[in-house]
Amino acid sequence: MKYKTLGESDLSISRISFGCMSLQKENYIENEKLLLKAFEKGINFFDTADLYDSGENEITLGKALKSIRDRVIISTKVGNQMRPDGKSWDWNPTKDYILSGVEQSMKRLQTDYIDLYQLHGGTIGDPIDETIEAFEILKQQGKIRFYGISSIRPNVITEYVKRSDIVSVMMQYSLLDRRPEQTCLALLQENNIGVLARGSLAKGILTGKPSDNYLDYNQLSISKASSSIKEFSTNWRTPAETAIQFALHHPAITSAVVGIRTEDQLNDAIGALEKPMLTEDEYSQIARSIPINYYKEHL
Template sequence: MKYNTLGKSDLQISEIAFGCMSLGENALENTFLVHRALEKGINFFDTADLYNHGDNEVQLGLALKGKRDKAVIATKVGNQWKADKSSWDWNPSKEYILRSVDESLRRLGTDYIDLYQLHGGMMEDPIDETIAAFEQLQQAGKIRYYGISSIRPNVIREYIKRSNIVSVMMQYSLLDRRPEESCLELLKSNNIGVLARGGVAKGLLAGKHPESYLNYDAAAVAKAALAIANISGKGRTLAQTALRFVLHQPAIAAAVVGIRTQNQLEEAAGVFTSAALTPQEINALQQAIQPSFYDQHR
């Protein structure tokens, strides 16, 4: 497995990260998958207090019991469940973040979080107050580093200017190249690592029947999927080819892959040993579909 330093931090994270959102509720199965991931060299696990009303953090904590020192744990905060658990409200306040971290620590069964991320963000937020909360938690030793999970260029620019974030999680794939326009190079130049999610575009780049995606119609999606298929083989599956496209960007520290089964795990872990894309293959993929651009939050 290849490891990259996450931005300005000293965290060494595997280039393929385990997206825990897909985990089920069977603790034995989850423990097997997490332990197998560690065996394969995957050391970065991403969860959130939002997932399954916090139980996702519980499942990850149970799976890592006795192996905490082998893992880099990332979780997120900012979405507050309503009392009846029917939906959630956005709450980036300092008071809520300071309260929520203790609950995440308890559920994860750890006394520190390696990377604590704001799970969203808007220009209307009390950004300086939010940053102050993360800085306070870092000084207290409850978190090692902090970042944000956002696709909004205007929000990202504010956090670059005002904070000490080490990472930004954002969606990026052949079917979502919006970050190329204004985010990837900006983050790289500021030594902020990108955690890319959605690399197989909900499976559309890995064999799922074409359907509309973002501003692309089914025909355009099919064209992108065909381009992936045309350069797969040679020891690369469709999903591995799609993830290799993501990882060719130098700004990206890790591709976060949702994993629920052992087959998915083995395929994801196999990205590292699969053949890297050649410049010609990257160009063929880029030419297969016109990149889209952010039309809001610019």
């Protein structure tokens, strides 16, 4: 496994991270086996959120990693407040909610600190300074080590770069979603803020899952993209490994956060770093297979 420092933090994280949202609901035994196997294979960064399965995802992760807590890096998110029905939620980036939310997350995760605490979304109309204040308080209290945001909105990301000490931004990035290249990746790289890339398989479309459209891409473009991934996966890489390597190729990307549900998916994720990496020529050919897309909102 390869590791890279996340922004200006002291967190050395695996270049493949475990996206816990994909874990099977209420299958604690199998989930624990999978999580521990991932750790044995070198993955040390595990990402969850208080929203996933109404908190059950955090509980699963906490139970599985309790015995190795000091050897793993746990990331969770806050900002989506569950309603009493447990099925819906409201956006709440306020100081009070963040300060109370961390207590509940730590309890579910069976830990007294969180390595990376992320705002789970964000809009330009949020009380951004208040949100930042909450994260800074939690740092001072030792309840979190570092904080970041999970966002695909350039205007929100720009404000946090200007006004906060975020060490990371999690965003969607793949061959079928290169929008971050428009402004965000260069901005974050210049400010030494780590990028956690999610969605590198584009919901499985890049590995052959059928789809009529994805963002602004129609079926023809999707077919060209998946065919290009497949072309460079014939001899030594699986399509999943190639798609993940494509996302990791950009120098701004610290780690690919891969949703893992099965051992086969884990092996594909790990394999992306064990197989020969894409050459510059291979990367360029894949990148040219479809036109790059751009942000049309939140600029």
